[in-house]
Amino acid sequence: MNLEEFAAKLNVLKPAGVPIPEGVVCSTPKEASDAVARIGPSVVKAQVPTGKRGKSGGIKLANTPDEAATAARAIIGMSIAGHSVGRVLVEQQCAIARELYAAVLTDVGSRSPMVLFSTEGGMDIEEVAENKPAAIRRHVVDLSRGFGAADAAALIKGLDLGPAADAIADVLVRLYRIFSTKDAELVEINPLAVLKDGRVVALDCKFVLDDASAARQPELAKVASPPRMTALESRGAEHGLKFIQLDGNVGVLANGAGLTMTTMDVIDHCGGRPANFLEIGGEAYTKAEVALDLVLSNPGVKSLVINFCGAFARTDVMADGVVRAWKKLRPKVPVFFTIHGTGEDEAVKLVRDELGFEPYDLMEDAVKAAVEAAR
Amino acid sequence: MIYRRGQKVLVQGITGKQGSFWAEKMMECGTEVVGGVNPKRAREVYLGVPIFSSAVEAARHVKCDVSVIFIPPALAKDAIIDAIDAGVGTIVTLTEHIPSHDVLEIFARLRSSNSRIVGPNTAGIVTPGEGFVGIMPGHNPNVFKPGSVGVISRSGSLGTLMCLNLTRAGHGQSAFIGIGGDPIIGTTSLDALMALDRDERTTSVVLVGEIGGSMEEAAAEYARSMRKPVCAFIAGRSSPPDKKMGHAGAIVSGGQGGYGPKRAALERAGVRVADTPMEIAAFLSELNAREYAQVARK
Numbered sequence: 001m002n003l004e005e006f007a008a009k010l011n012v013l014k015p016a017g018v019p020i021p022e023g024v025v026c027s028t029p030k031e032a033s034d035a036v037a038r039i040g041p042s043v044v045k046a047q048v049p050t051g052k053r054g055k056s057g058g059i060k061l062a063n064t065p066d067e068a069a070t071a072a073r074a075i076i077g078m079s080i081a082g083h084s085v086g087r088v089l090v091e092q093q094c095a096i097a098r099e100l101y102a103a104v105l106t107d108v109g110s111r112s113p114m115v116l117f118s119t120e121g122g123m124d125i126e127e128v129a130e131n132k133p134a135a136i137r138r139h140v141v142d143l144s145r146g147f148g149a150a151d152a153a154a155l156i157k158g159l160d161l162g163p164a165a166d167a168i169a170d171v172l173v174r175l176y177r178i179f180s181t182k183d184a185e186l187v188e189i190n191p192l193a194v195l196k197d198g199r200v201v202a203l204d205c206k207f208v209l210d211d212a213s214a215a216r217q218p219e220l221a222k223v224a225s226p227p228r229m230t231a232l233e234s235r236g237a238e239h240g241l242k243f244i245q246l247d248g249n250v251g252v253l254a255n256g257a258g259l260t261m262t263t264m265d266v267i268d269h270c271g272g273r274p275a276n277f278l279e280i281g282g283e284a285y286t287k288a289e290v291a292l293d294l295v296l297s298n299p300g301v302k303s304l305v306i307n308f309c310g311a312f313a314r315t316d317v318m319a320d321g322v323v324r325a326w327k328k329l330r331p332k333v334p335v336f337f338t339i340h341g342t343g344e345d346e347a348v349k350l351v352r353d354e355l356g357f358e359p360y361d362l363m364e365d366a367v368k369a370a371v372e373a374a375r
Numbered sequence: 376m377i378y379r380r381g382q383k384v385l386v387q388g389i390t391g392k393q394g395s396f397w398a399e400k401m402m403e404c405g406t407e408v409v410g411g412v413n414p415k416r417a418r419e420v421y422l423g424v425p426i427f428s429s430a431v432e433a434a435r436h437v438k439c440d441v442s443v444i445f446i447p448p449a450l451a452k453d454a455i456i457d458a459i460d461a462g463v464g465t466i467v468t469l470t471e472h473i474p475s476h477d478v479l480e481i482f483a484r485l486r487s488s489n490s491r492i493v494g495p496n497t498a499g500i501v502t503p504g505e506g507f508v509g510i511m512p513g514h515n516p517n518v519f520k521p522g523s524v525g526v527i528s529r530s531g532s533l534g535t536l537m538c539l540n541l542t543r544a545g546h547g548q549s550a551f552i553g554i555g556g557d558p559i560i561g562t563t564s565l566d567a568l569m570a571l572d573r574d575e576r577t578t579s580v581v582l583v584g585e586i587g588g589s590m591e592e593a594a595a596e597y598a599r600s601m602r603k604p605v606c607a608f609i610a611g612r613s614s615p616p617d618k619k620m621g622h623a624g625a626i627v628s629g630g631q632g633g634y635g636p637k638r639a640a641l642e643r644a645g646v647r648v649a650d651t652p653m654e655i656a657a658f659l660s661e662l663n664a665r666e667y668a669q670v671a672r673k
Contacts, residue, residue, distance in 0.1 A: 106475055108588060111482040111559050126629055143483035183476050211623075212448060213474040242621050257556060257621025258530020258585060261610040266651050268613035277614070279621045281532065282471060309536040311498060311518075312393075312510040340539050342512050363536070364653050 001209040001224035002049035006089045008207035011223050012187065016178045018171055019201045023091035032072035033065035035090040042090045044071040048083040049225040051124075051206075056080045061093065083228060094201060098164075099191035101125060101136075102172055104179035106186070113141040115176055117155055117168075121191035147176040167200040168192070182220060183213035232297055239290045241278065248273025249374045250367075251301035251333070253292055253322070255313040256281040263307045266364060272371030275301045285313035288321025289328075296331050302374035304335040305367055308347065316343030316350065323354045334373045338366040376465060376493050376562050376570055377550045380405060380505040383438045385430060385463065387412040387454050388445030390421055397445070397510050398422055404514045406506035409437040412454070430454075430461035443467040443499070443508050451495070452477035459490045467508045468494035468561070472623075478559050485561065492561025493554065496622070498531025501538075501551040509553065511535065522547015524659060525571035527564055528583035529556050529590075529622065533610055537583055537652055544656035546663075549576040556585065556622030564594035572601050579604045579662060581655055582646070586611030587625040587632040592640040599644035606647040606658045609637050 003011065009020045024035040025047070036042050046058030053059050058080050062068035068090060078085050099121035107114035118136045120128045128135055139155045141147045152169035161168055171192060179187050186208040193203045207220075214221040229237065236243030250272045254260040257279050264274040275298055280291050295301060306322060308315040319339065326335075337359035339347045351357050360366035384401065388394040389411025399422060402408050410425045410433050417428035427433035430442055442463040446454040451470040458466045459481075473481075473495050485492060493500060499509010504521035507513025511531060518535055520542045528534030531553055538548055552567040554560055564582060571577045580603055584591040591609060598605045612634040614620045616627045627633045638648050649655050 106479065106559070108558050111479065113479060143480060180476065183474060185475060210475040212472040213476065215449075216474070242619075244615070244618055244620075246615065254532070256530055256532025257625060258528070258533030258583070258610050259536055260532075261585065261614055261620050261625065262533050262536070262608075262652060264614065265610060265612045269650050274613060277618075277620060281621060309532050309539065311512045311531050311535045313532070341515065341518060341535055344517070362653065364651060 001211055001214060001221065003207040003209065003220065003224050004047040004049050005045065005204055006047055006087075007223040007225075008205040009202065011220060012178055012182060012207050013202055013205055016174045018174050018189070019199065021092045021094055021201055021203065023089050025087055026072060026090050027076065027087045029069035029072040029076070032062070032088060032090050033069040036062055036068035037065045039090070039092045041093045042068060043093055044068060044075060045089045045091065046075045046078065046080055046085040047087045047089055048080045048085055050081045050083055053080055058085065062090070094193060094203065095196040096193045097196045098194040100168065100194065101128070101190045102175055102192045103186065103188035103190070104175050104184070107140065110140045112143065113176070113179060115139040115141060115147055115155060115172060117172065119159055125190065141176070147173065149173055161194075163198060164194045164200050171200060171202070183210045183217050184208060185210045232294055236278070236294050239287060241280070241284060241287060241291055241294065243294055244277040245298060246274055246276055247300065248275040249300050249302040250370050251275045251295040251298065251304040252307070253278060253280070253288070253295055253304065254307040255279060255285055255310065255318060259307060259309050263305055263363070263367070266367045267305065267371060270364070270368050270371045272367070272374055280318065281313060285318050286321070288318040289325040292322050292325040293329060296329055296333070301333055303370040304333055305370045306335060306337045307363055307366065308339045308341070310341035310343055314343040315339050315341055316346035319347035319350045323350055326355055334370070336360060336366040336370040336373070338363045376491065376500060376552050376567060377574060378406070378441070378500045378502045378506055378508055381407065382440040383407050383409040384508055385410050385412065385433050385437075385439040385442040386445065387430060387442055387458065389413065389426065390416055391445055393510070394445035395422065400514050401507060404506050406508060409439065412457075430457040430463060434461035434463070439463050441465045441467060441508055444470055446470055448472045448474065452481055455481050455492070456484055459484050459488045462488075463490055466490055466492045467497060467499055468492055468555075469497060469499065469509055470494070471496040471557070475559070478557075482559070482561070493552070494557070494560060495555055496557040496560070497553040497555035498534065499553050503548050511551065511553065518542060519551070520547040522549060523576060523578040524548050525574065525577040525580045526551045526583065527567040527571070527580065528553055529585045529624065530583065530610065533583055533652065537581060537608070537655060540653055540656045541581070541659065544660060546656060546659045549574060556624050558588060558624040564590045565597055568594050568597055568601070568605070572603060577603065579606075579659060581659075582607040584609040584637060585622065585625045586614060586620070586627050586634055586637070587622070589632065591637040595640040595644040595646060598641070598646050604662055606649065606655055607641050608649045608652050608655055609634055
C-alpha cells in the first residue's frame with residue numbers, strides 16, 4: 001500500500017519529528033490560491049501514488065495566488081501513469097543548497113532492514129545505482145542492535161556534509177524508527193534537502209506499508225491510496241479474490257498463483273492472449289462459483305480454460321463451484337477443462353455428468369483448443 | 376530440507392481444521408508425527424499423538440527433527456520462534472501473509488540458531504515413498520512416485536503439476552522441495568539446488584522458478600558447476616509488470632525480476648529452459664535416452 005506524498009509527510013514524517021516544509025492539501029484552484037496568499041511562494045504538486053510527477057508536468061511553481069490557481073487548474077484532473085489527479089499539495093518554496101537521498105527498506109538479500117544514503121539526491125535512485133554505485137552508502141541493520149546515532153554518523157562519515165551532518169544523521173535515525181514501528185516496506189526521502197539557511201528538510205516522501213500489516217496499522221491503512229482497480233477487480237477484492245483484468249480473450253480459472261501464471265504463459269505460448277489472472281488458491285478454493293462469475297463478466301472473454309491441479313485445494317470442491325456457476329449463468333463461451341490431483345475422480349465425474357464436458361488430459365491440449373476457439 | 380523416513384515431525388497447530396486434515400494425510404503416508412502443539416489443549420492425545428503447550432515443551436519429551444507451522448499469520452512469528460528456541464532443525468512454514476517485520480524478526484533470531492526455515496508460504500516437502508511434511512498431495516501415487524529427479528518449486532500448485540507430468544512420463548522423484556512464493560524465504564533455490572547436488576539419490580534436477588527477485592540468477596551461477604543436469608521452467612513470462620501475481624514475490628518492478636534475465640542466466644549456465652511445463656518431462660526423457668546410449672556403447 002502506498003501513501004501519497006502529503007499523507008506520508010503528515011502521518012509519518014511529521015509525528016516522527018522529521019522536518020517538512022509548510023504545506024496545504026488542496027482540491028480546488030481557490031484553495032490553492034488561498035494557500036499561497038497565506039504561506040507565500042510555493043510549489044504545487046500533484047498527489048498521486050507514483051513517481052515521475054515532474055516529468056509529466058505534475059509539479060509547478062507558483063509565486064502568487066493567481067499563479068497557484070492556474071497551476072492547480074492545470075494539474076487537477078490530469079492523468080499521471082494512469083492515476084487521475086484529485087488533489088495538489090501546495091508547499092512553501094525552499095532555498096535549496098544541496099539535494100540528498102535517504103531511505104530505509106526491507107533488503108531481501110540480507111533478510112534485514114537496510115538504511116541507504118546518497119549525496120546524489122533529487123534523481124531516480126535506480127539511475128544512481130546504475131551509473132554511480134559508489135555514491136550509495138548502505139547499512140544492513142542487525143535487529144538486535146537497531147540503528148542509532150553512532151551508526152548514522154558512521155554511515156555518512158567522510159561525505160563532506162559540513163555543519164548539516166548532525167541534522168542528517170538525526171533524520172536517518174528517525175527514519176529507521178519510522179520503518180521499524182510503522183510496518184514499512186520502504187520509507188524514502190528524495191530529495192532530503194540542505195537549505196541555504198542550514199536547515200535539513202524532507203522535500204518529498206514515499207512510504208510503502210506492508211500489505212500484510214494493514215490490520216495493525218489501521219491509521220496508516222486508512223490514509224493509504226486505494227489501489228487502482230477496474231470495476232471487476234474491485235468486485236474480486238470484495239470477495240477476497242486476487243483478480244487482475246488483462247486485455248486478452250482467453251479467460252483463465254486455475255488454482256494457485258504458480259499454476260495460474262503458467263496457464264497464462266501457455267496461452268501466450270500457443271498464440272493466444274490471457275484475459276485475466278485469477279487464482280483460487282489457499283482457502284479461496286471454495287470460491288470457484290464467484291470466481292467463474294467474475295471471469296465471465298469480462299466482455300473480452302471468448303473462451304475459457306479451467307485448469308485445476310489440486311493439492312491443498314480440492315478439485316471436487318472447485319468443480320462443484322464451477323458447475324453451480326455454469327448452471328446459473330448459462331454462458332455461451334466454450335470452456336476447456338483440465339483437472340488433476342486431489343479429488344480428481346469426483347471432479348471429472350461432476351463436470352462430465354452435470355455439464356457434459358470431457359476434461360483434457362494435457363493442459364497444453366486444453367489451452368490450444370481454447371486459443372483456437374477464441375479466434 | 377529433504378525429508379527422510381525416520382525424521383520426527385511436530386505439528387504446530389495440529390488441532391485446527393487444516394492441521395488435523397494434513398497431519399492425518401502425513402501419517403497415512405508414513406511420516407512419523409510425534410506430537411502437536413496447542414497451548415490450550417496440552418496433555419491431551421489427538422490423532423494418537425500427544426499435544427504439548429509449546430514446541431519447547433515438546434522437545435523436552437520427544438525428539439523433533441522437523442516442525443510444520445499451521446498457524447495463522449498474526450501468531451506465526453511466536454510459533455516459529457518457539458520452534459527455534461526448541462532447537463528444531465527444519466521449520467516448514469506454510470503460513471502466507473506473515474507481516475514482513477515479523478519475518479525480519481524471525482530471520483534475525485534464526486541467525487544465532489542451528490535451525491533452518493523452509494518457507495514461509497511453502498506447500499511443503501515430499502519424498503515419495505517415505506513421507507511428506509506440508510500440504511502437498513504426497514499420498515497421491517498419480518502425482519508422486521519414488522525415483523531420482525529432484526524438484527524445486529516456489530509454487531505448490533505448479534510443483535504438483537510438474538511432478539504429475541514427471542510421474543506420467545516415468546520420471547520418479549527423489550525429493551520435492553517447495554521453497555515458497557514470498558520475497559523473503561529461508562531456503563532459496565540455491566540452497567535447495569546445493570542440497571540436491573549433494574543428495575546421493577538425485578541424478579537430475581528440475582528447477583521451477585517464477586518472475587520476481589533474483590533467486591534463479593543466483594541458482595544459475597551454482598548450476599554451472601554441477602555435474603548433475605538441471606532443467607528449468609520459469610512461470611510468469613506473460614504477466615504484466617508492476618502487478619503482484621498472487622505470490623508476494625512474483626512481481627516485476629523497475630525492470631527487476633523479469634523473465635528474460637532469469638532465462639538468460641540459466642541458459643548461460645547450461646541449464647535447459649522449457650517453454651511449457653510439459654516440455655520438462657521430454658527433456659528428462661532425452662537425457663535418459665542419451666545416458667542409455669552411452670552405457671550401451673560401453
